[in-house]
Amino acid sequence: MLDRTALVIDDEAQIRRVVSHALADDFNKVVEAATGADGVRLAAIERPSLIVLDLGLPDASGVSVCAEIRKASSAMILVLSARHADQEKAMLLDAGADDYVTKPFSTLELKARVRALLRRGHSQQSGGGAIMRHGALTMDLEARTLTRDGSQVHLTPTEWELVRVLMSNAGKTLTHRQLFAAVWPGRQYGDAQQYLRVHVANVRRKIELNALDPHYIFTEPGVGYRFAPTQ
Amino acid sequence: MTSDRVNPSRALVWTAAFVVLIAATLAMLAARDHLGEAHVALVFLLVVLGASAAGGRLLGVTVALAAFLAFDWFFLPPFNTLWVRNPFDWLVLLVFLVTSVVAAQLLYRARAERVAVERAEASREADKLKDALLASLSHDLRTPLTTIKALAHELQTLGDERTLIIEEEADRLNRLVTDLLEVARLEGGALPLDIQTNAADDLLGAVMQQVSGRPDHDRLKVSLENPAALSFGRFDFVHSLRILGNLVDNAFKYAPPGSSIELTGGLEKDALVFRVSDHGSGIPTSERDRVFTPFYRSPKASGQQSSGLGLSIARGLAEAQGGTLTYAERNGGGAMFELRLPAVTA
Numbered sequence: 241m242l243d244r245t246a247l248v249i250d251d252e253a254q255i256r257r258v259v260s261h262a263l264a265d266d267f268n269k270v271v272e273a274a275t276g277a278d279g280v281r282l283a284a285i286e287r288p289s290l291i292v293l294d295l296g297l298p299d300a301s302g303v304s305v306c307a308e309i310r311k312a313s314s315a316m317i318l319v320l321s322a323r324h325a326d327q328e329k330a331m332l333l334d335a336g337a338d339d340y341v342t343k344p345f346s347t348l349e350l351k352a353r354v355r356a357l358l359r360r361g362h363s364q365q366s367g368g369g370a371i372m373r374h375g376a377l378t379m380d381l382e383a384r385t386l387t388r389d390g391s392q393v394h395l396t397p398t399e400w401e402l403v404r405v406l407m408s409n410a411g412k413t414l415t416h417r418q419l420f421a422a423v424w425p426g427r428q429y430g431d432a433q434q435y436l437r438v439h440v441a442n443v444r445r446k447i448e449l450n451a452l453d454p455h456y457i458f459t460e461p462g463v464g465y466r467f468a469p470t471q
Numbered sequence: 472m473t474s475d476r477v478n479p480s481r482a483l484v485w486t487a488a489f490v491v492l493i494a495a496t497l498a499m500l501a502a503r504d505h506l507g508e509a510h511v512a513l514v515f516l517l518v519v520l521g522a523s524a525a526g527g528r529l530l531g532v533t534v535a536l537a538a539f540l541a542f543d544w545f546f547l548p549p550f551n552t553l554w555v556r557n558p559f560d561w562l563v564l565l566v567f568l569v570t571s572v573v574a575a576q577l578l579y580r581a582r583a584e585r586v587a588v589e590r591a592e593a594s595r596e597a598d599k600l601k602d603a604l605l606a607s608l609s610h611d612l613r614t615p616l617t618t619i620k621a622l623a624h625e626l627q628t629l630g631d632e633r634t635l636i637i638e639e640e641a642d643r644l645n646r647l648v649t650d651l652l653e654v655a656r657l658e659g660g661a662l663p664l665d666i667q668t669n670a671a672d673d674l675l676g677a678v679m680q681q682v683s684g685r686p687d688h689d690r691l692k693v694s695l696e697n698p699a700a701l702s703f704g705r706f707d708f709v710h711s712l713r714i715l716g717n718l719v720d721n722a723f724k725y726a727p728p729g730s731s732i733e734l735t736g737g738l739e740k741d742a743l744v745f746r747v748s749d750h751g752s753g754i755p756t757s758e759r760d761r762v763f764t765p766f767y768r769s770p771k772a773s774g775q776q777s778s779g780l781g782l783s784i785a786r787g788l789a790e791a792q793g794g795t796l797t798y799a800e801r802n803g804g805g806a807m808f809e810l811r812l813p814a815v816t817a
Contacts, residue, residue, distance in 0.1 A: 252614050252618075254614075254615075254618040255614060255617060255618060258617070258618060258621035258622065258625070259621075261621075261625065262621070295610070296607070296610040296611075296614070320617075322609055322610040322613035322614060322617075326709050327663070327665060343610075343613040343614060343616070343617045344613055344616040344617040344619075344620045344641060344642070344645050345617060345620070346620055346621070346624060346638065347620075347621050347624040347625070348624070434667060434668035437667070437668060437669055437670055437673065437703075438668070438670065438701075438703070440670070440673065441670035441672045441673060441701050441703075442701070444672060444676070445672070445701070451672050451676065452672060452675045452676050452679060452693045452694070452695070453676060453679045453693070454676050454680075458680060459673055459676060459677045459680065461677055461708055461709045461712050462665065462708055462709035
């Protein structure tokens, strides 16, 4: 096992206990913090590779803790959310969180999310090549082509860019705002975000076998879109 | 602050206004020989404005009339009669009266506007508070459920199968908490809405994604009325997914095992129409209105785990975003629910 540290920030001792227990298999050191301020401090001292952050902290909002940690740390941040508001999840991802789990979650689900995050962190370091493959799809970044089962899929420049951004972040939920900023750099978000949904609908019809049962581009309701993770 | 203030302080303000008016009149009377009409008019105007600021429109106008009479009686020759000798003095009196009444009126309107703004602000604050309260309630209820689930899972690794039931029951309790909070939001008017342009494809795909975890998920057949066309609507994606999710869940629950469930989407004039139909026994005519009321459970549903909230939440969410949810009998028997949402027509 690598020398890996995880940090759990939650005001509830019971939750800290079960989360630490679940992380014990993948991390050789798990540190706990009961407040946002402590969490920010420990994130700087312990240099963890994963931070599990609860949203219901008494001393600070999840978004502000997340943004504060992000200033000095590149750790993966997994948010525990008990709230129903999906807009809040989107705000957290925008503030630099990598993924979220909704309470009540099962230990299996938490472990699966953590492992997916660690894998992704690892593959990001190794860097992407000029050719990306997912299932039947092959994207050649140099030739600017996308093929499905060997036959070329015709995409408009905007659609190509959208697929490229989604595919190179496979497994990660991208918020509407993040996708919009990546595909239309410099454009105002606001009203124009509806174009994003129109383009996603068009792209799905081109790359999915059945646009009503997508296997590549998944919808994260109220938050954004996620490209299927590499298996 | 407002003009509909309680009596004691109101009587006080009226008395004070007339005391000031009389005092001003007496003071000016003492110096009448040195004062011009303009001096008198301005002092009275000041008293009228003070009265309407303190006591509202009615007091303002009343004081204006009293000041008008005092002006005529004491300060326009011949004194001590309402008769006015110089025709131009009539003009002064008239201008004074109109100015005072209009000023009182304007002051009243400005105040009413401020009160309306304050009230709107207070109601916005109250909505925010309700939302924050429900969010923290949601957090406080779900946190212990998380601990229960996680501990049950830990115990399961020791080999006790009963822990599975603990996990299932925790999930059931969570669904109930979710439903109750949703009802509270709908009833309390604290439901956040995020209306966007969304594709029918996307919503149908999300329903498919949601049921994909069920072992019998292939019972659900999803299709578009016009597969070649992309249709868009203006609606809240999460709420609409919840509506269709509830309808599809009901169909899985109440239609015979193995029977197919159809979900279709299409554009009809200015509405996006989604229909969920099954091959069960449908809903008897006598129950069709009642199924949408909160906590109503059909006698048929006695064996099923149900809070009786699913359909009332679905209808509430549909109406909150300008849509409708209705029931009709499927052609050939079975239940059919129809969700209509505002469409985007090019």
